[in-house]
Amino acid sequence: MDDVRTLSSDGFDGRRTGSEGGRKARAFVVDRFKTIGLPPAFEGGYEQPFTVTPKLVPGQSGSTPLEAANVVARCAGTDASLPVFVASAHFDHLGVRNGQRHPGADDNASGTAVLLALAQACRDEPFRHTVLFAAFDAEELGLEGARAFLAAPPVPRDRIALNVNLDMVARGDKGELYAAGLYHTPSLKPALDEVAARAPIALRFGHDRPGTGHDDWTMQSDHGRFHQAKIPFVYFGVEDHPDYHKPSDTADKIDPQFFGKAAAVILDALRTLDRTR
DSSP states (O other), X not given: OHHHHHHTSGGGTTOBTTSHHHHHHHHHHHHHHHHHTOOXXXXXXXXXXXXXXXXXXXTOOOOOOEEEEEEEEEXXXXXXXXXXXXXXXXXXXXXXXXXXXXXXIIIIIIHHHHHHHHHHHHHHXXXXXXXXXXXXXXXXXXXXXXXXXXXXXXXXXXGEEEEEEESSXXXXXXXXXXXXXXXXXXXGHHHHHHHHHHOSSEEEEOSOOTTSGGGOOTTSXXXXXXXXXXXXXXXXXXXXXTTTTSTTOOGGGSOHHHHHHHHXXXXXXXXXXXXXX
């Protein structure tokens, strides 16, 4: 909750890609990885810079490219022969629109906060697989951070076996957390069935079937780029709520008890997948 409150506070101004608030959020994640004690995934440091040109809106004559950067740390696994997992969450949000700041507490300060908690758990007790903890920029501009990551990953792309993506994991207004992606990779289901059976909240499967329109989340967050690259994914998230993409997506709307349980379920899932894959 402390990380969510910080990232969604006034000083970060909605974390829009290319803005001062976005750069401040990026620096915050870098500092947290350093404090946790994980090394950078890239030889040049934690940041992976890239540029993104926002899509034009009706009436615009041009759009200036924005400077963006992913932040990626590495947690070495105990078995170097195994392929690599990527745990991810986007730290950017909508910024200020029509004079109103969009704090993005659930979307996606929540996923970023859980990503950092997973990184701490890996630092304390490493997984079998090496895990890259990727905080993506520019998700709100078309999943551009994930695209940039996969275009030049810190390990050969064919070494990446799984993406576990977190986007909106704190607002369990129905007491439910979803895991999407099993339709595309059914072999993930036995491990996640184990997790669901002992979960302290309702862990549901679905939102990943083609032909179901907006109900299909396959391309609705950064895991979509991994899917396009034929890399299996599990996407953890909650269903849309009344504050989605609104100035009212604030930290005080989050139930800390549900959020803590959701984080525990996601950690359990990552450890179970690490043990069984």
